[in-house]
Amino acid sequence: MARTVHIIGAGLSGLSAAVELTLRGETVVVHEATTFAGGRCRSYRDSILGMTIDNGNHLLLSGNHAAMRYVGLLGAQHRLVGPPKAEFPFVDLASKEQWTLRINDGRIPWWVFNSGKRVPGTHAFDYLPMARLLWAEKDRAVGEVVRFTGPLYERLMRPLLLAALNIEPSAGSAALAGAVIRETIVAGGEACRPLVARDGLGSALIEPALELLHKRNNAVKLGHQLHRLRASDTRVETLDFGDDTVALGADDVVILAVPPYTATALMPDLQTPTEFRAIVNAHFRIEPAPYQPAILGLVNSTTEWVFAFPGRVATTISAGDRFIDTPRDALARTIWSEVAAATGLPPELPPWQIVRERRATFAATPEQDALRPGPNTRFTNLFLAGDWTNTGLPATIEGAIRSGRRAADLVAQGAFSGKVDTDFPQKMQPTKEARMRSGSA
Numbered sequence: 412m413a414r415t416v417h418i419i420g421a422g423l424s425g426l427s428a429a430v431e432l433t434l435r436g437e438t439v440v441v442h443e444a445t446t447f448a449g450g451r452c453r454s455y456r457d458s459i460l461g462m463t464i465d466n467g468n469h470l471l472l473s474g475n476h477a478a479m480r481y482v483g484l485l486g487a488q489h490r491l492v493g494p495p496k497a498e499f500p501f502v503d504l505a506s507k508e509q510w511t512l513r514i515n516d517g518r519i520p521w522w523v524f525n526s527g528k529r530v531p532g533t534h535a536f537d538y539l540p541m542a543r544l545l546w547a548e549k550d551r552a553v554g555e556v557v558r559f560t561g562p563l564y565e566r567l568m569r570p571l572l573l574a575a576l577n578i579e580p581s582a583g584s585a586a587l588a589g590a591v592i593r594e595t596i597v598a599g600g601e602a603c604r605p606l607v608a609r610d611g612l613g614s615a616l617i618e619p620a621l622e623l624l625h626k627r628n629n630a631v632k633l634g635h636q637l638h639r640l641r642a643s644d645t646r647v648e649t650l651d652f653g654d655d656t657v658a659l660g661a662d663d664v665v666i667l668a669v670p671p672y673t674a675t676a677l678m679p680d681l682q683t684p685t686e687f688r689a690i691v692n693a694h695f696r697i698e699p700a701p702y703q704p705a706i707l708g709l710v711n712s713t714t715e716w717v718f719a720f721p722g723r724v725a726t727t728i729s730a731g732d733r734f735i736d737t738p739r740d741a742l743a744r745t746i747w748s749e750v751a752a753a754t755g756l757p758p759e760l761p762p763w764q765i766v767r768e769r770r771a772t773f774a775a776t777p778e779q780d781a782l783r784p785g786p787n788t789r790f791t792n793l794f795l796a797g798d799w800t801n802t803g804l805p806a807t808i809e810g811a812i813r814s815g816r817r818a819a820d821l822v823a824q825g826a827f828s829g830k831v832d833t834d835f836p837q838k839m840q841p842t843k844e845a846r847m848r849s850g851s852a
């Protein structure tokens with residue numbers, strides 16, 4: 412009898428694993444606790460604004476190759492949009508200065524030598540110390556490796572690393588910061604083009620995956636929360652969903668793609684990150700200003716990024732824990748006054764919504780990074796996925812999608828070789844197709 416791969420969690424890591432396995436002809440069942448798919452990356456209808464919004468503005472970069480592959484497999488590339496070049500307009504709300512960072516294509520950073528393209532107030536040699544992050548030891552914080560004062564830090568490194576790590580950068584893991592810089596800025600403009608899901612995260616990243624699974628007759632069970640894993644010493648035997656249980660066949664496999672706090676509730680001996688950081692998003696029902704860029708960075712302000720969508724302007728504050736208890740209307744007013752000052756939109760507060768995700772990502776400190784497990788577990792038929800597993804990246808869409816693909820590769824690898832490589836390297840395992848092409852399958 413053909414085996415079934417049970418995927419627990421329909422966030423991006425679970426869906427990425429499901430898509431990979433479905434396309435390899437596996438029978439997949441996705442079990443999701445809530446009544447919607449997407450997890451921390453979802454769209455929903457907001458009754459106050461009367462429109463569909465995302466739980467948070469999500470920015471991708473064209474160099475997020477696993478995410479690009481994922482949308483490619485789904486035929487949804489066109490649903491991620493952005494400027495044709497790697498350009499990032501900024502406004503400094505204190506000095507009122509405006510500039511656009513323009514990262515040239517190719518690996519030689521000519522932009523650093525061009526005062527019209529680099530950050531105003533900086534010199535080419537200011538950028539050199541950034542390279543130290545590329546070789547940083549895993550136990551180092553950004554603040555221990557590079558100086559975190561001055562225009563380069565305030566106007567480029569802080570906005571970039573705060574968005575990528577979701578923690579005050581000086582305390583963030585230098586190795587994770589280095590990984591982000593290596594895959595984006597160092598790779599040149601082709602890898603730094605900003606991309607957003609203009610019509611919502613759901614239509615770009617979630618619904619196409621659900622459609623593919625449906626077309627291939629693979630089930631996505633919503634409202635199906637895993638309560639317990641029952642296991643022998645070496646393998647998981649039964650999945651307990653409360654009202655029903657699933658007894659696993661000899662070849663059946665499980666991918667646990669839930670948040671870390673759920674994973675430890677199901678497997679108490681599992682070590683995972685334990686600290687988290689919030690992200691605060693505000694959404695305003697208003698047409699963006701004429702010529703307002705799709706993404707605008709603000710410095711010397713509470714608001715960090717302003718996104719322009721059709722009929723809506725939305726903002727992001729990363730590491731937003733300090734605003735978790737701020738009265739919502741006060742927060743909306745503060746943010747809107749900054750948006751109005753930066754864009755020229757009218758100062759009157761439009762209809763608004765504030766979305767605060769308390770545990771948006773694990774805290775990307777060196778200490779928490781060291782707690783991230785790999786995909787293998789002590790059970791031969793259970794693998795882990797999730798942005799909090801050890802992907803070498805901070806908690807991002809790219810990391811989540813990579814982790815799902817990595818778990819899918821391990822499942823496939825077990826099927827072909829009859830055993831699972833427990834010493835899984837950081838590097839991605841080749842897909843079945845890649846191994847067939849190279850003749851090693």
Ligand SMILES: Cc1cc2nc3c(=O)[nH]c(=O)nc-3n(C[C@H](O)[C@H](O)[C@H](O)COP(=O)(O)OP(=O)(O)OC[C@H]3O[C@@H](n4cnc5c(N)ncnc54)[C@H](O)[C@@H]3O)c2cc1C
Binds near residue numbers: 442452469635637
């Ligand atoms: C506000 C916000 C803004 C962000 N901005 C960006 C950004 O700009 N760029 C970027 O790259 N990343 C961003 N991220 C991070 C990105 O959203 C996450 O990295 C990614 O969505 C994580 O996916 P995941 O599958 O690992 O986890 P999750 O999305 O948490 O998925 C886990 C799923 O498991 C389900 N589940 C939990 N328990 C059970 C159970 N017992 N049984 C069955 N199902 C269960 C959950 O309901 C959930 O659907 C942002 C996150 C937030 C919250």
